[in-house]
Amino acid sequence: MNQTNHTYSHSSHPTPHHEAETIDAVVSPVGPLKVLSKVEMAKLLDASQSGLYTLFRSCALAVLSSGNYMDDGKELLERYKNFSIQVLQEERGIKLDIKGAPASAFVDGKMIRGIAEHLFAVLRDVLYASAEMRDNPKFDLNTQEGTTDAVFHIMRNANALHSGVDPKLIVCWGGHSISREEYDYTKEVGYQLGLRELDICTGCGPGAMKGPMKGATIGHAKQRITGNRYLGVTEPGIIAAEAPNPIVNELVIMPDIEKRLEAFVRTGHGIIVFPGGAGTAEEILYLLGILLHPDNRDIPFPLIFTGPEHAAEYFERIHEFIGITLGEEAQQRYQIIVDDPVSVAREMREGVRHVREFRKHTDDAFYFNWQLKIHSDFQQPFIPTHENMRALELHKNQAPHELAANLRRVFSGIVAGNVKDEGIRAIEQHGLFEIHGDPAIMQPVDALLASFVAQHRMKLPGRAYKPCYRIV
Structure with missing residues (x-):
């Protein structure tokens, strides 16, 4: 890739210590956007001046703030309130005119x-x-097929689907704010995966999303592996709290959390879950809900929960919660391996081998899991308003995969109330989310969330955790 050309204007006046130091710049594109037709440039310019501008600005600011460890979008936008970014159309292509960048x-x-x-x-x-x-009729986002096609299109447009490559992409989930011991453990697991020539995909942020990538870089270097993939998949509502870490060499921003999650399970060949909080619980429930669907029961999908010795209690609480709410069948879809990175990597490598054999036998693509059925309950965006949170169906008079979908929405709403700008503002304006349901479901939900708080897994960087919900 050619060196990027920039024009800069550094702020010449001193800034008070409480104000963020900023730089102005005009930046030329890198990657596929270096070559666009005039029609494409015009559409891009129109989009930048539409209602998407606010979204574009907040995501761009999060990327430019990578490493600053802001813990929510609202705080980030307030700190850099003078930040702006504009698309400039020129005969040779486009440039970005940036004012007030970190x-x-x-x-x-x-x-x-x-x-x-x-x-x-x-x-x-x-x-x-x-x-x-x-306005493209190909993408009917009200249908399962249309939504999956949209996910495929976005991933392909980002050059994140690699044909002709054996399955080896391991998705790693876990918290963005974890202890040093847990972070070091994620690095060791990543190192063992890298030694076994496996690539890494995460939510692209810090903590359990950075550690496996960092460890894998050493494993890949020792094996003299080139062309390593460190794929980060995020979405606009969460990007400020989980800004892309510097190891990510392929970044994809999906339109919403549901398409982000679908991108993980469509492109990954196995998933490892490290300790986390409400967001990690949401991811677990999403995947288990899909795997519990009758059409998916015979599809191999290696899933391992792991962490250092002191994280055993975290997974015990998760395992207990899954058993009470979703049943034994759900518990059989994953392994729990504590304090043994080598075993995690070996089991994942063997699981990926089964995935390859199954895909080859069924003539399915290695780079996109087309056969996996994802019900619309897991695809349609859930907007965590107070009304929608109160209206969730939380009872056992439904199939386990349907209950998993609704439980996932509970934790999605809590994540929104914790770190997403719109969620934080909704809590400030209307008070805590109220979550209703049958006691047989709500008691284990309450117990699991209480265990997260007791283990300090609901504490955000820089400020003590204050619940954004109450169980009714």
Whole structure:
């Protein structure tokens, strides 16, 4: 990739210690957006001036703030309130005119190359992909097939689907705010995966999303493996709290959390879950809900829960919760391996081998899991308003995969109330979310959330955790 060209104007006046140091810049594109037709440029410019601008601005700011460890979008936007970013159309293509960018995104007056790549991934996914999909009859997002096609299109447009490559992409989930011991453990697991020539996909942020990638870089280097993949998949509502870490060399921003989760399970060949909080519980429930669907019971999908010795209690509580709410069949879809990175990597490597054999036998693509049936309950975006949170169906008079879908929404709403700008503002305006349901379901939900608080897994960086919900 050619070196990016930039024009810069550093703020010459001193800034008070409480104000963020900023830089102005005009940035040329990197990657596929270097070559666009005039029609494509015009659509991109229109999208940048539409209602998408606020979304584009917040995602771009999060990428430029990578490493600053802001813990929510509201705080980030307030700190850099003068930040702006505009798409400039020129005969040779497009450029980004940036005002008030965080100075940490630059070194000696030049934007860090990885951050520049991530910035144009924002442009590609938030504006370009949206412009391509808008008013396109191919993408009927009210149907299962249309939604999956949209996920496929966005991933392919980001060059994140690699044909002709054996299955080896391992998705790693876990908390963005974990202890040092847990972070070091995720690095060791990533190292063991890297030694076995497996690539890493995460939610792209810090903590359990960065550690496996960092460890894998060493494993890959020792094996002299080139072309390593460190795929990060995020979505606009969460990107400020989980800004892309610098190891990510492929960044994809999906339109919402549901498409982000579908991208994980469609492109990954196995999933490892490290300790986390409400967001990790949401991911677990999403995947188990899919695997419990009758059409998916024979599809191999290796799933391992793991952490250091002191994290055993976390997985005990998760395992107990799954047994009470979803039943023994759900518990049989995963392994729990405590404090043994080598065994985790070996089991995952063997699981991926079964995935390859199954895909080859059924003539399914290695790079996209088309056979996996994902019900619309797991695809339609859940907007965590107070009304929607109160209306969730939380009872056992439904199939386990349907209950998993509703339980997932509970934790999705809690994540929104914790770190997403719109969720935080909704709590400030209307008070706590109220969650209703049968005692047989609500008691274990309450117990699990209480265990997260007791284990300090609901504490956000820089501030003590305050619940955004109450169980009714």
